[in-house]
Structure formats: C-alpha cells, structure tokens
Amino acid sequence: DQQVKQNSPSLSVQEGRISILNCDYTNSMFDYFLWYKKYPAEGPTFLISISSIKDKNEDGRFTVFLNKSAKHLSLHIVPSQPGDSAVYFCAASAKGGTSYGKLTFGQGTILTVHP
C-alpha cells in the first residue's frame, strides 16, 4: 500500500527554467510534509516542509504547495540550476501513536537540469 506516490520517475529541465515535482498521498492522517534531495550512497538532505494548516511555504528558490482536498503537493524550484540535479523524495508524517518518528516516503523523482 503506497501511501505516498511520486508518479514521475524522472524530470528533465533546462537551466534557468522552473522544475515542478509532484507528490500524491492517500492517508488523510498525514499532517506534515517534507521534501528531501538525495545523491546516491548519501543520506537525504532536507529542503523544505509544510504543515497541513498551510497551503504554501517558500524558502529561497524552493516553494512547496499543498492541496489538501486533492491530497497533492508539489515542489517548485525557480530558477533551476545544474547543481539541483539529484533524486527528490517527498515524505509525510502523522502525529502520535503508530506514527511516532515515522516518515513515509515516495519512490523519488530523478531531476536532471541541463546547462
């Protein structure tokens, strides 16, 4: 049961343009969402997060949008840079009980930014 899904395995973008990475979830108990960037054989690096009480959060070139009714979130990177090329994971968490300390991850999207 894949509760967090990233349906695009890969995305290719030109340098300077916008990158949009998408994520869908099914568990309505999720109340906190995160995006991580990851290189092979390294740990994920935290990029940005959003609480379910918000619909948008910005941090520099990164903006995350949350549409709770559609159970959908997206990460916008503007402008995209070659150094952004990596695997991007969407993750979600819920409060308490069997959710303590547990992030549920999507399968990841490989972003390639061409110079």
Place this chain on the structure above:
Amino acid sequence: KAGVTQTPRYLIKTRGQQVTLSCSPISGHRSVSWYQQTPGQGLQFLFEYFSETQRNKGNFPGRFSGRQFSNSRSEMNVSTLELGDSALYLCASSSDSGSDTQYFGPGTRLTVL
C-alpha cells in the same frame, strides 16, 4: 552544530553473521529513527527511539533490533544476515517525534555476501 553521524560508512558481511550500526544524533535531538533503503523497496521505516524507549516499529522481522543510550546515541543490530539485508541504512534525528523535521546522516552501506 554537527550533523548526524553514522559509523561505519561501509560494511561487508557474510550470510548468517550479525552486524551493529551506530548513529550519533544532532546535539539536543532526542528522537532517532532508522530507515532501510533498497532499490526495490525504496526508503522503509525500521524503528524510532525517544529517551531510550522504542516508540514505533516498522514492518521488519525480529532480526532487526535497536537501542538508544542516555546520550541519545543509537545502535541498530541485524542478526543472522540474509542477502536481502544488503542496503543503505539511514539514521535520522529530530528534536521530538511527530511532525518535527528529521535530519539524516550519511548512511551505512551494508553488503551481505
């Protein structure tokens, strides 16, 4: 602040052996979570420790265990290794469990031959 550290970074074991991996969280963080990453299953939650207590466990066999010490450092142990245990094992820490952001270490690459 120093980040999450994990030792060793690489490990090669043979089937049937056991292994212990170590994780030191960010100073002040009391929650430590462990994950397994494999090409087929992606990132899967193993367990979480908070103040030396396991508060949550993922869907893994009992061969996978862990503990947390009073200084919040954590170890995970895998006994009777199987080929399928080859994976990148990641540790993450947060200031508390729930919705707080988790920060990951570099991981331990375990290869079982």
